[in-house]
Amino acid sequence: MHAELISNRHFGPYAHLTFSAPALARRAKPGQFVEIRLTGGNAPFWRRPFSICRAGSGRVEFLIKARGRGSQLLAQAAPKTMVDMVGPLGNGFTLAGKQPRLLVGGGYGIAPMLFLAQQLRAKNIPVEVFIGGRCGDDLLLRREMKLTGARVTCSTEDGSYGHTGRVTEPLEARLKQAKAPVRIAACGPHAMLKAVTRLAAHYRAEAEVSLEEVMACGLGVCNGCVVKIKGEYQRVCKDGPVFQAKDVDWHA
Amino acid sequence: MRKSNSALQVNVGGVKLANPVILASGTCGYGTELEGWLDFNTIGGLVAKSITLSPRTGNAMPRVVECASGMLNAIGLANVGVEAFCREKLPALRKCPCAVLANVAGSRAEEYIHVIQRLEKQPGIAGLELNVSCPNVHAGGIEFGRDPKVLAKLVSAARRVTRRPLWIKLSPNVTDIVPLAKAAEAAGADALTVANTLVGMRMDLARHRPVLANLTGGLSGPAIKPVALALVYKVAGAVKIPVVGCGGIETAGDALEFILAGATAVQIGTGTFRDPGIPGRVAAGLRTYLAHRRLHSILDLVGAGRV
Numbered sequence: 236m237h238a239e240l241i242s243n244r245h246f247g248p249y250a251h252l253t254f255s256a257p258a259l260a261r262r263a264k265p266g267q268f269v270e271i272r273l274t275g276g277n278a279p280f281w282r283r284p285f286s287i288c289r290a291g292s293g294r295v296e297f298l299i300k301a302r303g304r305g306s307q308l309l310a311q312a313a314p315k316t317m318v319d320m321v322g323p324l325g326n327g328f329t330l331a332g333k334q335p336r337l338l339v340g341g342g343y344g345i346a347p348m349l350f351l352a353q354q355l356r357a358k359n360i361p362v363e364v365f366i367g368g369r370c371g372d373d374l375l376l377r378r379e380m381k382l383t384g385a386r387v388t389c390s391t392e393d394g395s396y397g398h399t400g401r402v403t404e405p406l407e408a409r410l411k412q413a414k415a416p417v418r419i420a421a422c423g424p425h426a427m428l429k430a431v432t433r434l435a436a437h438y439r440a441e442a443e444v445s446l447e448e449v450m451a452c453g454l455g456v457c458n459g460c461v462v463k464i465k466g467e468y469q470r471v472c473k474d475g476p477v478f479q480a481k482d483v484d485w486h487a
Numbered sequence: 488m489r490k491s492n493s494a495l496q497v498n499v500g501g502v503k504l505a506n507p508v509i510l511a512s513g514t515c516g517y518g519t520e521l522e523g524w525l526d527f528n529t530i531g532g533l534v535a536k537s538i539t540l541s542p543r544t545g546n547a548m549p550r551v552v553e554c555a556s557g558m559l560n561a562i563g564l565a566n567v568g569v570e571a572f573c574r575e576k577l578p579a580l581r582k583c584p585c586a587v588l589a590n591v592a593g594s595r596a597e598e599y600i601h602v603i604q605r606l607e608k609q610p611g612i613a614g615l616e617l618n619v620s621c622p623n624v625h626a627g628g629i630e631f632g633r634d635p636k637v638l639a640k641l642v643s644a645a646r647r648v649t650r651r652p653l654w655i656k657l658s659p660n661v662t663d664i665v666p667l668a669k670a671a672e673a674a675g676a677d678a679l680t681v682a683n684t685l686v687g688m689r690m691d692l693a694r695h696r697p698v699l700a701n702l703t704g705g706l707s708g709p710a711i712k713p714v715a716l717a718l719v720y721k722v723a724g725a726v727k728i729p730v731v732g733c734g735g736i737e738t739a740g741d742a743l744e745f746i747l748a749g750a751t752a753v754q755i756g757t758g759t760f761r762d763p764g765i766p767g768r769v770a771a772g773l774r775t776y777l778a779h780r781r782l783h784s785i786l787d788l789v790g791a792g793r794v
Contacts, residue, residue: 272761272762277555277556277557277708277709278555278556279553280553280554280555280556280557280558280708280761281553281558281760281761282761319762321524321762321763449549449551449552451551451558451560451757451760452514452759452760453760454520454521454524454760454763455516455520456514456515456516456520456521456759456760457513457514457551457560457562457760458545458550458562458565459550459551459560459562460551461545461548461550461565462548467544468544468545468565473520
């Protein structure tokens, strides 16, 4: 389906894009993604998958980082640009259960967490968000997160903002003092997700992670984006992108 | 609803299709994956993902990479195996409003035969396509597609155990495709799919290693269309059985080029990855083209571009 870009806010290598896409906005669930085709031509050849950052009122938002040709093109797109979208795709985060949620986002991995925080807060579930980045410029969606009513803790590796160190350090401190069961949802770099999985196992918390892979089809037909889940290959696009953290084989 | 329009009907070696647009094996899963994204009433048929005797997990990652106007894949025939295919996948495939073909692969001739025998009593399969051209597995495909004598033996053996229409999907990775096409025809094939992917490679500049874990992969997409078209032209001139064109088709114009070269039907593969609306649009475009040219049947165009 076609979608029109309404606004594109840049900050450094990041861009926050809002599209008008009513049908998609109605069906989207936190953790799902959309395959976007930017041009009618052959470069880039594939669509690009992006996590839905927020959806509602006929609009769908994405928070992206310009990395390769595809994401660069999208990050530079001007309002009124028409793109072609396929989605929403994949399975989202678990919304059921009243346990307080700890949402962990590293860099642009925070993107799906805003949508998730919003829907959890709408159900009156307590939400704490742990945002991490290399420096203060990598801490994204702080203001939007606070507006959902979530408690926000920031960490930077260079100490330029918030806690100095990795995002998993304040997460561990929180897990240490947890009196009731909590549930974790995380998205970000591989090493961060691995660390979150280890912490969740140690503190006996349920955890879900959203994985990223290069995708050819995004529809579950090509088997190109597989990861080892409980010893067997599963497709990130169709069986994921959200998986139970304990099921992921991080060494595969 | 299925639009009935006899102008696009074709019969490919005993497989009757409402229109000549078919989804290529390995690009439409077992059908259900594309539900909601592709209307199966708009296409003529689909070829399910290659099935082998036992389940296969496929190659290590990375398995796919983009390149100019195309992509490389080295999935490695990942599939559920023939038992699970019959039990879990066929029931849903039978409900498909288009013709469904099964695609069979194996490491040894006996494996192909066992799979065909297991499928023979299963209803709802319009025909079989033998994959003798997978470039991404060390055993199980291409060695049957390179030597005309080996291919003839396999096709004859398959012919003896199935009454179904039998298509052979040939490899473009050969010096001369014609002896292979003729060998398959003489051994009893009902149609030939021309062709599979071309062997290719990409290097990772950060690691100084090939991108794909399998080192090489199969090139598909518009990048290979002229090559596939030339092969179809060559094969259609050498055999009497129908040829199914396959390679980089994304528009009705692309499909028409293959039909003019001698293809009775076409397969769309990588195009579906890029846009699941492509197969339906190709079929609709063929219909429009016939109407504009005041032609009564697509068959009037099959081979019409040959000189």
